[in-house]
Amino acid sequence: MQLPTNSARQLEIGDHTRERIVQRHGRRQAPEDDAGEGLPVGLYAAQCEECFKWRLISSQEEYEDIRSRLIEEPFTCHRKTDTSCEDPPDIDYDTTRTWVIDKPNLPKTPKGFKRRLVLRRNFSKLDAYYVTPTGKTVRSSTKMLAFVEANPQYKDIPLSDFSFAVPKVMEETVPESILKSCFSSCKRSKKTKDESVDIDGR
Numbered sequence: 001m002q003l004p005t006n007s008a009r010q011l012e013i014g015d016h017t018r019e020r021i022v023q024r025h026g027r028r029q030a031p032e033d034d035a036g037e038g039l040p041v042g043l044y045a046a047q048c049e050e051c052f053k054w055r056l057i058s059s060q061e062e063y064e065d066i067r068s069r070l071i072e073e074p075f076t077c078h079r080k081t082d083t084s085c086e087d088p089p090d091i092d093y094d095t096t097r098t099w100v101i102d103k104p105n106l107p108k109t110p111k112g113f114k115r116r117l118v119l120r121r122n123f124s125k126l127d128a129y130y131v132t133p134t135g136k137t138v139r140s141s142t143k144m145l146a147f148v149e150a151n152p153q154y155k156d157i158p159l160s161d162f163s164f165a166v167p168k169v170m171e172e173t174v175p176e177s178i179l180k181s182c183f184s185s186c187k188r189s190k191k192t193k194d195e196s197v198d199i200d201g202r
């Protein structure tokens with residue numbers, strides 16, 4: 001499937017989210033902690049709201065910082081050291097990778113916790129979870145509430161600082177082999193809560 005050259009821009013305008021994270025797919029093996037579970041995020045990128053070029057963001061922490069204030073402070077090339085809109089893009093939005101589009105203004109991961117996003121092996125959706133400072137995996141707000149209640153040293157962290165909102169999988173960037181085998185039927189047969197949240201959130 002060949003995309004029109006301006007598709008990224010059209011998509012970008014069609015969705016007020018100005019930031020996407022990219023997820024590399026292919027032969028690369030998932031790290032051990034995600035083995036068997038799904039594909040981890042490979043690269044982070046943000047799109048400049050002035051020139052529409054994509055800039056790679058070097059760490060999850062920096063990415064979350066940009067994302068946490070994206071509506072108030074839209075991303076531009078100047079946020080990156082020694083980078084301007086004149087420079088060629090770091091990365092192009094194309095089908096060589098699977099892209100997932102994130103929601104703006106999600107909270108930064110609280111100190112000591114880790115936030116993980118994994119793409120299901122059938123590429124139908126992502127799952128978000130936190131790893132607590134004690135090494136426990138938490139997959140929902142209810143479970144997080146239970147964790148904080150059982151561990152009062154984390155009571156100062158507002159529960160709203162934990163978000164299980166997941167990015168949207170950009171269907172046109174899903175590998176054709178996956179699309180043919182499962183993606184569409186999985187989507188049709190299993191309309192999840194997250195998808196409707198995603199639509200309402202636009």
Ligand SMILES: [Zn+2]
Pocket residue numbers: 048049050051052053076077078084085086
């Ligand atoms: Zn720019």
